[in-house]
Amino acid sequence: MGELVFVGLGLFDEKDITLKGLDAARAADSVFAEFYTSSLRGTTVATLELMIGKAIKSLTRKDIEQGSEILDAARRGSVALLIPGDPMSATTHVALRLRAIDAGIETRIVHGPSIVSAAAGVLGLQSYKFGRATTVPFTGDTFRPASPLDVIEENRKRGLHTLVLLDIKEDGEFLTAGKAIEYLLELAAERKSDAFTADTLVCAVGQVGSDRPRVAAGRAK
The missing domain is CATH 3.40.1010.10 (Tetrapyrrole methylase, N-terminal domain)
Known part of the structure; x- marks a missing residue:
């Protein structure tokens, strides 16, 4: 064997x-x-x-x-x-x-x-202050999971950051941070939740591990 x-x-x-x-x-x-x-x-x-x-x-x-x-x-x-x-x-x-x-x-x-620890390092955040991670997938008319918002809501109640991973298709197409933010805002509005609003502070990172990782931060909208 x-x-x-x-x-x-x-x-x-x-x-x-x-x-x-x-x-x-x-x-x-x-x-x-x-x-x-x-x-x-x-x-x-x-x-x-x-x-x-x-x-x-x-x-x-x-x-x-x-x-x-x-x-x-x-x-x-x-x-x-x-x-x-x-x-x-x-x-x-x-x-x-x-x-x-x-x-x-x-x-x-x-x-x-792993991005799980590297994202915190790139952003200057404490890794132990992150809660459970979640993924925002590509969605469709019949596929609109609420689990990403549930995880964010749970973490915010505990005073923790949320690492939100973005989906990737097998042909290499990435879900963008902008599309993920739009989806989370729609979900929150539908559920009348204040876990993710236009005023929520969001950080996006890309090309982590390279000599010049891309980092952006600002309010959701």
């Missing part, structure tokens, strides 16, 4: 991977990667392949959720799964690890820099 190693790639480019992560990727018989939870804007798969010295097969969310291909490979040998940020930040990766353990496959985690 082989091994499945979850390797965090960090935040921005190929230089964010740790030395331990690089060693694990180079030692693996097969290397897979996913970029549906985030994308490394400062690099490419080709650059990662050149640095590791191995071909990388990119997987979709469906591939990870099904897990059959990567688990079959891990039964035969050592597999590295490259993941932006820190490997266990997404529920799909946790579920895949549990499936591997149930199948008798050894698992290992090589952590990487």
Whole structure:
């Protein structure tokens, strides 16, 4: 029986991977990667392949959720799964690890820099003053989840900041901060909630991990 190693790639480019992560990727018989939870804007798969010295097969969310291909490979040998940020930040990766353990496959985690801690650092905020994080997804006529506003409301009652992650489609399209703010204002108005108003202070960060991260702050409207 082989091994499945979850390797965090960090935040921005190929230089964010740790030395331990690089060693694990180079030692693996097969290397897979996913970029549906985030994308490394400062690099490419080709650059990662050149640095590791191995071909990388990119997987979709469906591939990870099904897990059959990567688990079959891990039964035969050592597999590295490259993941932006820190490997266990997404529920799909946790579920895949549990499936591997149930199948008798050894698992290992090589952590990487995560936006969860980096966003606070870039903004000069205290990480321990953040509550539960939430994600604003792409919405539609029949899909308008209220959970992001619920999390913000809960955190504000406790005097805590909220890290709001923005959705990304598998074709690489990002939900913008502006669209997320519009949606939260609409939700709050519909529910007559004062948890998120035009006067709410909002900070937006992008390209964190690069030499010049983008930071903006102001009232929601």
